[in-house]
Amino acid sequence: MARVVVDVMLKPEILDPQGQAVANALPRLGVSDVSSVRIGRRIEIEFAGEPDLATAREIADKLLANPVIEDFSIRVEEQAGDAASVSA
Amino acid sequence: MRIGVVTFPGSLDDGDAARAVRIAGGEAVRLWHGDADLHGVDAVVLPGGFSYGDALRCGAIARFAPVMETIVDAARGGLPVLGICNGFQVLCEAHLLPGALTRNQHLHFRNRDQHLRIGTTETAWTSNFTEGEEILIPVKNGEGCFVADTKTLDALEAEGRIVAWYTRGNPNGSQRDIAAITNEAGNVVGIMPHPEHAVEALTGPSLDGLGFFTSALRHLAGAAGGQLTGGATR
Numbered sequence: 001m002a003r004v005v006v007d008v009m010l011k012p013e014i015l016d017p018q019g020q021a022v023a024n025a026l027p028r029l030g031v032s033d034v035s036s037v038r039i040g041r042r043i044e045i046e047f048a049g050e051p052d053l054a055t056a057r058e059i060a061d062k063l064l065a066n067p068v069i070e071d072f073s074i075r076v077e078e079q080a081g082d083a084a085s086v087s088a
Numbered sequence: 089m090r091i092g093v094v095t096f097p098g099s100l101d102d103g104d105a106a107r108a109v110r111i112a113g114g115e116a117v118r119l120w121h122g123d124a125d126l127h128g129v130d131a132v133v134l135p136g137g138f139s140y141g142d143a144l145r146c147g148a149i150a151r152f153a154p155v156m157e158t159i160v161d162a163a164r165g166g167l168p169v170l171g172i173c174n175g176f177q178v179l180c181e182a183h184l185l186p187g188a189l190t191r192n193q194h195l196h197f198r199n200r201d202q203h204l205r206i207g208t209t210e211t212a213w214t215s216n217f218t219e220g221e222e223i224l225i226p227v228k229n230g231e232g233c234f235v236a237d238t239k240t241l242d243a244l245e246a247e248g249r250i251v252a253w254y255t256r257g258n259p260n261g262s263q264r265d266i267a268a269i270t271n272e273a274g275n276v277v278g279i280m281p282h283p284e285h286a287v288e289a290l291t292g293p294s295l296d297g298l299g300f301f302t303s304a305l306r307h308l309a310g311a312a313g314g315q316l317t318g319g320a321t322r
Contacts, residue, residue: 013237014190014235015190015193015235015261017191017192017193017194017195017261018191018195021195063144063148063152064144066145066148066181066188068180068186068187068188068235068236069188069190069235
């Protein structure tokens, strides 16, 4: 079994006040060489059978991301547990 | 005139919206998110609150509610629809209005009485105001920062589709101080502040919110009678 991972990020031109708040907190950790932090969202979709990229893309396009302000990328991720069981 | 008020799981201001409709002189009809039937209403209000707990993005799940599928079709056919706060977010997510509402720039929830300047009276919901009129109604949101690309913002301005601007201070960082916009036909309006909380002297900072609801009733009376449409059709 495999899962489809969707990463949703605000478009570069959209201000990310949460990311800015995190970046502004970094000096308190003693970190001073970070120029920018942007926060996105990772969504894991488990299909009952084979991963269906076309369906995942439709889900991402219609629901997971708002195309007005966000971009998304999709990939299939092999699960570590499965890999171990295959090698065993 | 029958004005429907939708209740989603997590709606907060549906009761106040229905009350505002009644005070304005209309009949409020409660609509349920899971029921695709609009029960013959002449207009619809999408109220404020946190539909579906704001899961994913504000308004993102509500857009797919059975009642919304019907409302989207009816709105494209001219049904007057007013989205307040979360309702505005739902209208943007449903692509009935352009742009998106994002996290307030300063990250704080803002709850205060807010001055607005009316931009256009040529909508189904603002014909009883005058252009440039200043009104005072409550604002309360955490994700009310209106954003859109420059082309869209320019088009909204050029086509006179900005229904209201924030004035005497922008509460959330909205681009070009936009508080409310309308679609090309003028029947769909989204507004971030809350007109339904400013309809009675006892509880509101003014009675200025009433104008949105009386405008809709006037628009509907005009449509029914073939006259008195005012500037409500574009």
